[in-house]
Amino acid sequence: MRILLADDHDLVRETIAAFLRHEGLGEVVTAGSLSEAVELTRKASGFDLVLLDLVMPGMQGLEGLARMVEVNQGRPVALLSGSASSQTVERALGLGAAGFVPKTLGAQAMMAAVRLMAAGEVFVPYGLTASSALDRDTSLNAREMDVLRGICAGKPNKGIAADLGLQEATVKLYAKSLNRKLGARNRAHAAMIGRDRGLV
Numbered sequence: 001m002r003i004l005l006a007d008d009h010d011l012v013r014e015t016i017a018a019f020l021r022h023e024g025l026g027e028v029v030t031a032g033s034l035s036e037a038v039e040l041t042r043k044a045s046g047f048d049l050v051l052l053d054l055v056m057p058g059m060q061g062l063e064g065l066a067r068m069v070e071v072n073q074g075r076p077v078a079l080l081s082g083s084a085s086s087q088t089v090e091r092a093l094g095l096g097a098a099g100f101v102p103k104t105l106g107a108q109a110m111m112a113a114v115r116l117m118a119a120g121e122v123f124v125p126y127g128l129t130a131s132s133a134l135d136r137d138t139s140l141n142a143r144e145m146d147v148l149r150g151i152c153a154g155k156p157n158k159g160i161a162a163d164l165g166l167q168e169a170t171v172k173l174y175a176k177s178l179n180r181k182l183g184a185r186n187r188a189h190a191a192m193i194g195r196d197r198g199l200v
Contacts, residue, residue, distance in 0.1 A: 002029070002044065002049075004028075004029050007032070007080060009053075010032070029044070034059050037068065038068065041068070049077075050068055050076070050078070051114075052065060052080060053079075053081065054084060054088075078117050081103065083102070101113050101114075121188050144174050150163060151187050152200045157172055178190060
């Protein structure tokens with residue numbers, strides 16, 4: 001695995017990079033600004049995962065994220081930050097971020113998050129998705145709960161439809177509805193939220 005870690009705080013950057021290397025996650029390249037990160041990414045023809053500090057030279061809010069998502073050619077790019085509002089996290093996910101990693105995250109949790117995002121999944125700490133969902137109607141109806149159980153069991157829409165005696169298109173609608181209510185970005189994220197909340 002090849003990881004790019006971009007952060008303008010030397011101590012934070014080198015500490016996280018050393019930890020990732022020590023844990024055997026592969027090559028970890030570091031950068032201290034967005035422009036340096038962009039240059040390194042172009043030279044390397046992309047990284048398996050880019051961890052990008054939200055507040056550092058060149059970022060200009062989420063514009064830097066959008067630029068890096070483009071430069072990394074579809075490979076995962078995640079935000080790394082000391083803090084962020086749920087609205088910022090949602091906007092970042094909408095721009096294609098692979099997730100949001102708080103700098104306060106524990107060592108093992110950060111390892112799990114890095115592996116998850118490098119594998120193509122989305123990582124967002126539960127607390128942030130919960131706070132961003134406060135203004136939504138988050139109560140799932142019986143059918144949405146049935147579909148969520150099927151998703152958590154790893155079944156495709158076709159399999160869930162067969163189990164419930166529904167059309168596959170109907171299952172897709174329920175899945176879209178429950179994702180909206182839970183504030184989930186995709187099926188894996190919905191399953192994670194469902195388990196965290198004890199829904200399944």
